[in-house]
Amino acid sequence: MKFLTVTQESLEMGANILKEGGLIAFPTETVYGLGADAFNPLALAKIFDVKKRPHFDPLIIHIAFINSLENVADFSLINKETRKTVFLLAENFWPGPLSIVLPKNERIPGIATAGLSTAAIRFPDNEAAQKLISLSGTAVAAPSANLFSSLSPTRAEHVRDSLGEKIDMILDGGPARIGVESTVLDITGDKIKILRPGGTPREAIENLIGPVDGSCIIEQGAEKFTSPGQMKSHYAPKTPLYVLKSDDIIRRPYDDTSVFLFFDGLTRNAWRDAQTKTQMLPDAVKVLSESGHMSEAASCLFETLHELDNLNVSRIFAQEAPQTGLGEAINDRLKRGAEKNQNMNHSL
């Protein structure tokens, strides 16, 4: 496996790997992607293999020009009005963290879309990703470059630690700017629907095209599936994670087998003031954003969870974010990451 920083030479090498049916991990503004040629079924099969991803979980297809949409989608299957909406969304949010679900072009193999007749398509806002895709001359199917259901990779090192030698190349473009995956928006049904909250906030979409239907809101123990692959337990650290509302985390006493992840500095201060124990493990307390700044919090969410996960403690307690803007995506990831421990949550 080659681990290279982004240069013209490494991008060309990466593009050749794609053309030859290999796998390359590359930076995007959301998280690192594991890319393969979206038209090559054998290459696509390797993605599922390496990630141990179930075949019912469809991949997102990445393009580097709005014009390439015609190669991966089939516009003859949608009406004029919907077509207008797609281009309005594309013009306003692309390149960027929005994946649009459209009828798929018949040239896209079924393995890419888990047998669905639709495909989620995105134009990423990262120069290296755009150059790589455009040099490869194809569209690139890319899920996150990690093992299925584990924490998403926001740095090249995260990819190396989880997939390492199983792939052909890792292109290091530094930390991901946004840090949570794209918003998945389905325009193929009667109503436009957010299938997964992500880097493009619901409010921004609604300002442009009016109200859209909800994503699945994950409440304790109950969830409606709105999209294949929207597993209840996902994005999970190895260390059991518990998500608590601000008031509850403030009341949670410190113990040296646990670490605490706060959304903002104010809540951390309130929690610290309530503690009787003052001796704490170094790194036992982290804050996503001191000032409670939403995009800063999103950008370091997975990175901080990776760090906490490596401390070998028994539990991570995380504070729920306010449910606005990117907070919807942050809470979605935290709750899916905590899902495995849901039964125990009740007894906390």
Ligand code: AMP
């Ligand atoms: P990721 O694992 O970040 O690549 O995101 C892929 C997710 O996008 C899948 O797990 C699905 O939830 C969603 N997705 C991808 N393609 C489709 C599709 N054709 N229809 C509905 N959801 C999709």
Ligand code: MG
């Ligand atoms: Mg993923």
